[in-house]
Amino acid sequence: MTQPNESTRRRFLKFVAGAAALPTAASLLRSAMAAEAKQLDEADPAAAALGYKMDTTQVDAAKYPQHQPTQDCGGCRYYQGKAGSEWAPCTIFPGKGSVHTKGWCAAYAAK
Numbered sequence: 001m002t003q004p005n006e007s008t009r010r011r012f013l014k015f016v017a018g019a020a021a022l023p024t025a026a027s028l029l030r031s032a033m034a035a036e037a038k039q040l041d042e043a044d045p046a047a048a049a050l051g052y053k054m055d056t057t058q059v060d061a062a063k064y065p066q067h068q069p070t071q072d073c074g075g076c077r078y079y080q081g082k083a084g085s086e087w088a089p090c091t092i093f094p095g096k097g098s099v100h101t102k103g104w105c106a107a108y109a110a111k
């Protein structure tokens with residue numbers, strides 16, 4: 001039987017170190033769940049740019065004259081929650097946390 005030479009050993013150790021640094025499926029799932037559990041911050045630049053409010057009654061009517069009080073995330077096609085879910089991800093703000101079912105932003109599009 002031949003012994004692995006120094007170069008082979010080094011390559012193996014580099015491979016093991018690299019593999020250990022890769023995210024596991026569990027850590028990727030945890031990250032996705034954390035993003036979903038996190039709530040979209042109204043002050044987030046992307047949210048602020050679209051005038052996101054977690055309460056549709058707080059939308060600036062002067063700035064967003066197209067807004068109607070009956071419009072909210074729960075009735076928007078981009079809301080990813082099931083019926084009755086209070087918070088859910090929105091496809092307009094991927095990875096930024098969930099929006100409230102009674103929220104609103106200027107990207108609103110009725111289902």
Ligand code: SF4
Pocket residue numbers: 052072073074076077078079090091092099103104105106107108109
């Ligand atoms: Fe709510 Fe729709 Fe705006 Fe997303 S796109 S924040 S679901 S109104």
